[in-house]
Amino acid sequence: MAxxxxxxxEQLTSPGQCPQLCPGGDVKTVNxxxxxxxxxxxxxxxxxxxxxxxxxxVSNGFAVSENRAAYRxxxxxxxxxxxxTNRTYTVDSVxxxxxxxxxxxxxxxxxxxxxxxxxxxxxxxxxxxxxAQLTPEHVIDTLVVPDTMNTGTxxxxxxGADLAKVDLPLAGNGILALGVSMVADQPTxxxxxxxxxxxxxxxxxxxxxxxxxxxxxIRKQALALTPTFNTYVTQTPLLPDPRFLTVGGxxxxxxxxxxxxxxxxVDSANIVRATLDLVPRTAIPGLPGxxxxxxxxxxxxxxxxxxxxxxxVRFIVDDTVQVNSSDTVRLDVTRIVQLWxxxxxxxxxxxxxxxxxxxxxxxxxxGSTRSDPALTPSATEPVGAPQLRITYxxxxxxxxx
Amino acid sequence: MRRSLAVLILLALPxxxxxxxxxxxxxxxxxxxxxLSPRSTATxxxxxxxxxxxxxxxxxxxxxxxxxxxxxGLQDYRNVENPSGTASLRDNRFPLVSVxxxxxxxxxxxxxxxxxxxxxxxxxxxxxxxDPRGTPVTVFDTLSSRGGISDFRIGxxxxxxxSVVGGxxxxxxxxxxxxxxxxxxxxxxxxxxxxxxxxxxxxxxxLGLVRDMGSRLSVAVVARTDxxxxxxxxxxxxxxxxxxxxxxxxxxVQFSSRLTLAGSGVYRTWSASNSDLLATGAxxxxxxxxxxxxxxxxxxxxxxxxxPIRFGGHYATLxxxxxxxxxxxxxxVSAGTGMSFAQDRGGIDMALEYLWRxxxxxxxxxxxxxxxxxxxx
Numbered sequence: 001m002a003x004x005x006x007x008x009x010e011q012l013t014s015p016g017q018c019p020q021l022c023p024g025g026d027v028k029t030v031n032x033x034x035x036x037x038x039x040x041x042x043x044x045x046x047x048x049x050x051x052x053x054x055x056x057x058v059s060n061g062f063a064v065s066e067n068r069a070a071y072r073x074x075x076x077x078x079x080x081x082x083x084x085t086n087r088t089y090t091v092d093s094v095x096x097x098x099x100x101x102x103x104x105x106x107x108x109x110x111x112x113x114x115x116x117x118x119x120x121x122x123x124x125x126x127x128x129x130x131x132a133q134l135t136p137e138h139v140i141d142t143l144v145v146p147d148t149m150n151t152g153t154x155x156x157x158x159x160g161a162d163l164a165k166v167d168l169p170l171a172g173n174g175i176l177a178l179g180v181s182m183v184a185d186q187p188t189x190x191x192x193x194x195x196x197x198x199x200x201x202x203x204x205x206x207x208x209x210x211x212x213x214x215x216x217x218i219r220k221q222a223l224a225l226t227p228t229f230n231t232y233v234t235q236t237p238l239l240p241d242p243r244f245l246t247v248g249g250x251x252x253x254x255x256x257x258x259x260x261x262x263x264x265x266v267d268s269a270n271i272v273r274a275t276l277d278l279v280p281r282t283a284i285p286g287l288p289g290x291x292x293x294x295x296x297x298x299x300x301x302x303x304x305x306x307x308x309x310x311x312x313v314r315f316i317v318d319d320t321v322q323v324n325s326s327d328t329v330r331l332d333v334t335r336i337v338q339l340w341x342x343x344x345x346x347x348x349x350x351x352x353x354x355x356x357x358x359x360x361x362x363x364x365x366x367g368s369t370r371s372d373p374a375l376t377p378s379a380t381e382p383v384g385a386p387q388l389r390i391t392y393x394x395x396x397x398x399x400x401x
Numbered sequence: 402m403r404r405s406l407a408v409l410i411l412l413a414l415p416x417x418x419x420x421x422x423x424x425x426x427x428x429x430x431x432x433x434x435x436x437l438s439p440r441s442t443a444t445x446x447x448x449x450x451x452x453x454x455x456x457x458x459x460x461x462x463x464x465x466x467x468x469x470x471x472x473x474g475l476q477d478y479r480n481v482e483n484p485s486g487t488a489s490l491r492d493n494r495f496p497l498v499s500v501x502x503x504x505x506x507x508x509x510x511x512x513x514x515x516x517x518x519x520x521x522x523x524x525x526x527x528x529x530x531x532d533p534r535g536t537p538v539t540v541f542d543t544l545s546s547r548g549g550i551s552d553f554r555i556g557x558x559x560x561x562x563x564s565v566v567g568g569x570x571x572x573x574x575x576x577x578x579x580x581x582x583x584x585x586x587x588x589x590x591x592x593x594x595x596x597x598x599x600x601x602x603x604x605x606x607x608l609g610l611v612r613d614m615g616s617r618l619s620v621a622v623v624a625r626t627d628x629x630x631x632x633x634x635x636x637x638x639x640x641x642x643x644x645x646x647x648x649x650x651x652x653x654v655q656f657s658s659r660l661t662l663a664g665s666g667v668y669r670t671w672s673a674s675n676s677d678l679l680a681t682g683a684x685x686x687x688x689x690x691x692x693x694x695x696x697x698x699x700x701x702x703x704x705x706x707x708x709p710i711r712f713g714g715h716y717a718t719l720x721x722x723x724x725x726x727x728x729x730x731x732x733x734v735s736a737g738t739g740m741s742f743a744q745d746r747g748g749i750d751m752a753l754e755y756l757w758r759x760x761x762x763x764x765x766x767x768x769x770x771x772x773x774x775x776x777x778x
Contacts, residue, residue, distance in 0.1 A: 272592075
């Protein structure tokens with residue numbers, strides 16, 4: 001009885017030995033490599049405008065790109081209501097802050113220079129039009145970024161005569177616009193906060209209200225303003241080269257890759273891994289130490305540039321892009337390829353983008369079917385096409401009986 | 402009413418009919434059952450053709466004096482050895498449930514039983530290294546099967562002077578739930594599980610005879626044919642498998658009032674399945690012979706069911722091959738006893754068996770405990 005009770009838990013697994021103890025045979029694992037349909041891998045641009053992203057770019061002598069940034073703050077009212085009466089005020093001091101999101105931590109002596117620029121700055125600003133305003137006579141102040149600070153907020157407070165640099169006359173519209181450039185010990189760039197991410201520049205006025213017989217808390221007030229508009233400009237905007245696949249950059253490029261999954265895989269394969277291999281045209285430019293994410297999304301319908309993409313997290317894949325590396329970039333797209341196999345409506349396509357869009361120095365160019373000499377013999381600058389490597393298993397041939 | 406209730410309770414017990422599992426049951430239909438009660442198991446199987454509790458010979462039902470329901474449990478502990486390694490395994494089964502009883506006229510006895518025809522429980526784990534992308538990747542595979550084929554028997558016996566004849570109808574049914582799992586050491590590959598269910602259906606008939614050749618000698622003969630087995634995979638008919646004919650002979654001699662000895666041989670033409678199994682990718686099958694010898698020593702002549710000493714041994718060949726030309730074999734020695742209580746209204750029987758199974762480099766050592774309960778309401 002004791003033996004029966006003690007043995008109630010079964011233990012049935014023993015070492016296997018094929019082929020004798022493998023009824024049906026082995027699990028067959030197969031690897032196939034697919035390239036996109038010839039000429040059907042495309043790049044589209046303009047999804048996110050400069051300034052509509054989560055960061056602004058500023059640089060000085062940076063080989064990747066030369067950038068300046070601009071903020072237009074919300075209007076500052078010329079009076080404050082106290083006891084149902086609008087009262088004038090006197091500005092005692094002003095604080096300006098900027099948020100540093102990313103920098104090259106190996107470059108010291110970073111300083112952000114604030115300029116007062118025209119309060120009409122808008123999305124049509126160009127590098128020449130903005131840079132022309134960033135002159136010494138328009139400097140408000142220089143914000144020193146400590147070498148020990150990788151990310152964080154830098155602040156300057158203006159008092160006394162310096163208040164004239166940010167003076168907003170009563171007769172004006174009350175709008176302060178700021179231009180931002182930078183200097184450092186070496187050519188480099190920096191990413192700073194933007195209104196989209198609620199971490200743009202701030203403009204805080206500490207004022208004394210013209211009112212008597214009341215408390216200090218009412219007489220001494222702070223008017224905090226945030227940007228209603230921000231943007232950055234690029235000295236030499238790069239347009240995507242149609243021979244290659246581009247993702248990222250200030251043009252916010254995305255690439256659509258279309259494949260044709262073989263019927264043998266669609267019908268009966270069990271996909272265990274699928275990776276998309278992308279060969280960079282050159283070392284991927286970007287800000288050293290800054291992170292950019294290559295994201296792939298399943299396409300719900302192939303409508304070219306306007307193809308709707310999946311918002312289901314199961315069919316969104318991403319990986320970090322290494323800046324200044326020319327190694328093949330590999331993206332695990334197993335779930336997306338499984339979707340192609342399972343769905344009769346989803347096209348065998350994947351949309352690639354680089355995050356944060358229009359907010360990073362990183363811009364990657366990968367080989368396409370038009371640059372692969374094996375697919376396009378006339379390719380002038382040979383770079384291998386994307387490869388979709390699918391590892392799958394054939395159905396296990398269970399032995400009958 | 403109380404009789405009927407007791408019978409219903411026994412029939413409602415879990416009847417996962419299966420015999421001992423074995424690595425040698427991986428191919429073909431699995432490990433064939435021996436259709437023996439604990440009492441017969443203790444005698445190596447030699448008393449099986451005379452034992453009403455076993456489902457081997459319908460003529461043996463004649464020994465049932467009153468309505469009897471019996472239930473058998475089995476626990477085994479195995480050491481498995483093959484070229485890939487060794488393992489210690491254990492499993493439990495309930496291989497036999499039976500109900501039998503005489504009719505009012507007494508010469509006719511009817512019985513039902515639910516026993517194991519073939520068992521295919523196994524789980525094999527292997528480790529391998531693949532190179533699907535030019536980089537070696539370690540994979541872990543597990544292939545497992547649960548289930549088997551059960552034999553539902555409806556039979557009867559009829560006494561004719563010194564002879565008893567019996568016949569039974571068998572319904573064969575069951576399934577194997579097969580599962581293949583693969584996982585990769587590298588987490589970038591997704592694990593995969595595949596399943597299939599193979600179900601079986603068939604019928605068979607058996608005839609048996611027990612004849613007393615004097616006061617001390619009895620002989621038994623049984624013949625059975627099972628036709629063929631329909632095989633469905635995931636509800637789709639995939640084929641048929643011819644099943645064997647069975648011929649068994651046994652003799653029992655009462656040497657003294659305390660000692661009875663018996664010997665038996667059962668031959669099954671499993672080669673009938675060979676071509677069908679080869680067509681499915683199996684290695685094939687061969688005819689089997691099961692020879693057994695054993696005895697029972699009564700410690701109390703006035704109460705023969707009180708702690709008798711049973712012993713025996715058997716040698717058998719197993720039908721389903723792991724490698725061509727190498728038929729698995731099984732040798733076993735056994736012992737057991739039993740007792741009744743409540744004025745013979747209840748009884749228990751136990752058997753201990755030690756088995757050696759071998760097919761080339763594939764070996765097993767099995768310690769098996771059988772435990773039976775019988776109720777005569």
